[in-house]
Amino acid sequence: MSFGIYIAYIAITLDSIDHVGYLPDPETLTPSNTVIMSRDFFFGFSLYVVVMTIIKVLILLDWLRIFNPARMRGSLRQASHFFLWINIITGAGCLITWNTRCTPYEKNWEMVSGACNGIVPINTAWAATNLAIDVCILLLPQKAMWQSQTIKKRLGVAVILIVGIMYVSSI
DSSP, X not given: OHHHHHHHHHHHHHHHHHHHOSSOOGGGOOHHHHHHHHHHHHHHHHHHHHXXXXXXXXXHHHHHHHXXXXXXXXXXXXXXXXXXXXXXXXXXXXXXXXXXXXXXGXXXXXXXXXXXXXXXXXXXXXXXXXXXXXXXXXXXXXXXXXXXXXXXXHHHHHHHHHXXXXXXXXX
């Protein structure tokens, strides 16, 4: 599902590049091209929120499958479920807030009469929550990982964490 949404995001990006070009010159932009870019950015961000929420939910469910296969109650299970639901709630909240911030709806990408709430608080809250959840997802399996008996499981999770750290540090 997440991959399908990512493909939709790529299609939106390619549509914008097809209509406007890659890194267009601001002096040559027409109003219709600006509307296309703004619309594609608006829907692209909505898809980004959905994809990131799904990916983090899947990572947390994977941690539960790897480190709690018997589904026993414990701190790892409780913390995973807590961050899973916090992630879903903040993702849904960001998506709803992002999509309802302007009246009429087309005001999100067109210069029509209407009113919009600020975008900075939405993006700041989303970024801060994402960072906190990312750090918690990184730290969550550490105790269980190093107590694991199999080297294969330790190595697999360590590689996943290293790739995640490299991704976050590259941003």
